[in-house]
Amino acid sequence: MSxxxxxxxxxxxxxxxxxxxxxxxxxxxLADELRAETISAVGTTGGHLGSGLGVVELTTAIHYVFDTPRDTLVWDVGHQCYPHKILTGRRDRIRTxxxxxxxxxxxKRSESEYDPFGAAHSSTSISAALGFATANKIAGKPGKAIAVIGDGSMSAGMAYEAMNNAQAAGxxxxxxxxxxxxSIAPPVGGLSAYLSRIVSSRGFLGLREQLKRLARKLPRPFAEAARKTDEFARGMTMGGTLFEELGFYYVGPIDGHNLEHLIPVLENVxxxxxxxxxxxxxxxxGKGYAPAEAAADKYHGVQKFDVISGIQTKAPPGPPQYQNVFxxxxxxxxxxxxxICAITAAMPSGTGLDPxxxxxxxxxxxVGIAEQHGVTFAAxxxxxxxxxxxxxxxxxxQRAYDQVVHDVAIQNLPVRxxxxxxxxxxxxGATHAGSFDITYLATLPNFVVMAAADEAELVHMTHTAAQHDSGPIAVRYPRGNGTGVAxxxxxxxxxxxxxxxxxxxxTVAILSLGTRLEEALKAADVLEAKGLSTSVADLRFAKPLDEALIRRLLVTHEVAVTIEEGAVGGLGAHVLTLASxxxxxxxxxxxxxLRLPDTFQDQDKPEVQYAQAGLDSDAIVDTVLKALRHNRAPLSDIASA
Incomplete structure (x- = not known):
């Protein structure tokens, strides 16, 4: 504990x-103390560190200048919101x-009025803020909307779609x-800050507006020349031509850690x-914390760590992570x-593709945060x-589902x-849970959908996908470490x-898809101890189904239970359709x-989440016993269990 x-x-x-x-x-x-509190809190809990430390002064300045929550503040992607949470009445819970x-x-909207829009996927802030701003404009309300978007999130087309439409908000x-x-900014310093303050001032903007009105009265060639002269002059001194072309008035670049520069510019804005x-x-x-400044990648997301040394708490040695096996x-x-080639959307390390x-x-x-482009590029x-x-x-x-359907599945292209x-x-938590891929892929014609039960199966499935040229194929695997098989x-x-x-x-057949196989085998041991002979199948494929195997199990057992780590509409629905x-x-x-419940589950320890979802061995046993009670009378050995 820190x-x-x-x-x-x-x-x-x-x-x-x-x-x-x-x-x-x-x-x-205040900013220095806020940074120290953020470091201490994340050292206690783990989480995202570097991005939050980078916006301590910016967070302080925004809340100081703008009238939040009347002025809505939308963060993108949300990793950097810990200092914001501390300043908005949640400090007493920051170590949770x-x-x-x-x-x-x-x-998270349900957490605070200062979180007007939930954000955990990138590049949504400008669109959402545009909605808030336009709604206020239509209703005649005074509030402004502020979107804070990182340069990484600007690699997604959605940000530019929103900017292209932003003039509606004024x-x-x-x-x-x-x-x-x-990656964008030239060197910044006193001159840049001075220019930013000047061009964002009311006097400059007022003069500029007067000149614009004057230019409208001039013949068109002169008016156009005046507009281009204004943009060129500011573009030469400050950059931002791209944003000007999208309809924004550009101010910057500004040193985001210099409050004396930030405050007056934000007040002008x-x-x-x-x-x-x-x-x-x-x-x-990682600003202000030496270990995070020296290794921004390693301190983007961290385990619990010692604040003095920066040493992170390491999990005990265990099986390799699935992403690294792949x-x-x-x-x-x-x-x-x-x-063979590999494509990722700004996650080379997270997907195990660095090697x-x-x-x-x-x-x-x-391809950056551009999943839609990545999928069609692969096609x-x-x-x-x-x-x-x-x-x-x-x-x-999920962000690229139209491309999966239109550009891959309909054309039957062998994208892996x-x-x-x-x-x-x-x-x-819920924003990052992979709950729906079985459902949204297994409904598509031409698709093959596999789920690895362990790391050895992932090796086989990666090899199988590499050799599969007759259409699209997918292999799904979980976060974290494997089961320890060779x-x-x-x-x-x-x-x-x-x-x-x-x-x-x-008597009992358990039809497992993916990593619930280990729990299915534990359940089978319990059921066998109760005198219930139990079969366990690893189906491997959600699509196409092994119909012969499923048919044999259904007609030779009293109870059949399907289990998958996915939402309704996946394996269970397909097996029920076959049976019907x-x-x-x-x-x-x-x-x-057995499948994920029809809810968005909050964050918790994995074992707690599985118990809540009814996807552990206890839930399998309970499901079988309840089904048999309805199917048999009496069952004294089960009733007394």
């Missing part, structure tokens, strides 16, 4: 209203971040571009009649097949004879989808649509389907 830092000034701030009562010369101390019943690691919309990778306005702020990830096998496949990128840089593509590669693997988290693949973080994801030296080529029997019995179409339940068979 010691609580001394924060005498921050202790007096329980809301942004308290913050606005401070004097400007007190804000530096990402824990069961605690604060979310992202902004001066009610302010976009703050948080440039924390120095707040009071401006010109709009919409984009303020370009340059920050540094990445290692893909490198092996690419060594013998020059057609592939180093080994085959010409065949590795990080183009496949159409030209390559064997592309699209490695995308399940929750992010490596679906990481499939299923529940613990501390990341990895095969030589992968198997799986027969498409064929499962495997893991255990043979006579073929009348397999006419003899009195009881079929039960």
């Amino acid at each position: 010691d609580f830092p001394a924060t005498p000034l921050l202790d007096t701030v329980t809301s942004p209203a308290d913050l606005r009562d401070l004097k400007p010369d007190q804000l530096r101390q 971040l990402r824990q069961g019943g605690g604060l979310s690691g992202f902004t 001066n009610r919309l302010v976009v703050i571009l948080n440039d924390n990778d120095m 707040r009071d401006a009649e010109e709009g919409p306005i984009l303020v370009h702020v340059v920050t540094k990830k 990445g290692a096998q893909l490198v092996k496949e690419a060594a013998t097949d020059p057609r 592939f990128a180093k080994a085959y840089p010409d065949r590795f593509f990080d 183009g590669l496949a159409a030209q004879g390559m064997r592309p693997f699209c490695a995308i988290y399940s929750t992010f693949l 989808f490596a679906i990481d973080r499939a299923g529940l994801v613990g501390a990341d 990895l095969p030296e030589t992968p198997m080529l799986l027969e498409i649509g064929k499962g495997r029997m893991v255990r043979e019995g006579k 179409d073929e009348g397999l339940t006419d003899g009195g068979l009881k079929i039960r389907t």
Whole structure:
């Protein structure tokens, strides 16, 4: 546990209203204390650190200048919102971040009035803020909307779609571009800050508006020349031509850690009649904490750590993570097949593709936060004879569903989808859970959908996907470590649509898809101890189903239970459809389907989430016993269990 830092000034701030009562010369101390509190809190709980430290001064300045929550503040993507939570009445709970019943690691509408819009997927802030700003404009309400978007999130087309439409909001919309990778900004300093303050001032904007009105009365060639002269002059001194072309008045770049620069510019922007306005702020990830500044990638998301040394608490050695098993096998496949290439959407490390990128840089593509483009890019590669693997988290693949349908499935192109973080994801909660991919992919004609029961199966499925050229194919696997099984030296080529029997019995059949197989086997042991002979099948494929295997199990057992780590509409629904179409339940068979509940589950420890969802061995046993009680009378051995 980290010691609580001394924060005498921050202790007096329980809301942004308290913050606005401070004097400007007190804000530096407040920001320093806010940074120390953020470091201490994340050291206690783990979570996202570097991005939050980079916006401490910006967070302080926004809440000081704007009248939040009347002025709505929308964060993108939400990783950086911890200092915001501390300043908006949640400091007393900040050490419950990402824990069961605690604060979310992202902004969340149900958590606070200062979180007007939930954000955990990137590039949504400008669209949402535009909605708030336009609604206020229509209703005649005074509030402004401020979107804070990182330069990484600006790689997604949605941000530009929103900006292209932003003039409808007028001066009610302010976009703050948080440039924390120095990927856009030229060097910033006193001159840049001075120019930003001048061009955002009411006097300059008023003069500019008068000149614009004058220009409208001039002949068109002169008016157009005046407009271009204004844009060119400011573009030469400050940059921002792209944003000007999209209809924004550009201000910046500004040092995002210098409150003396930030405050007057934001005050000018707040009071401006010109709009919409984009303020370009340059920050540094991990600012103020040396370990995070030195290794921004390692301190983006952290485990619990010692504040003094920066050393993170390491989990005890265990089986390899699924993402790394996939990445290692893909490198092996690419060594013998020059057609294999890998695509990721800003997650090379998270998807285990870093080794592939180093080994085959010409065949590795990080498209940025642009899943739609990534999927259609893969479709183009496949159409030209390559064997592309699209490695995308399940929750992010949702963003490209139209492309999956239209550009891949309808054209039956052999794009390989490596679906990481499939299923529940613990501390990341509902926004990052991979709950729906079985349902949204297994409904598509031409698709093959596999689910790995363990890391050895993932090796086989990666190899199988590499060899599959007759249409799109997907393999889903969870977050975290494998089960500890030995990895095969030589992968198997799986027969498409064929499962495997893991255990043979006579009374109860458990049909498992994916990583619930281990719990299915535990349940089988309990049921066998109660005198119920139990079969366990690893179906491997949600589509196409192993109909022969399923048919045999359904007609030879009294109770059949399907289990999957996915939402309704997946494996269970497909098995029920098969049974209904073929009348397999006419003899009195009881079929039960275990799946994720029809809710968005909050963050918690994985074992707690599985128990809540009814996807552990206890739930399987309970489901079987209840079904048999309805099917048999009497069952004294079960009734007494």
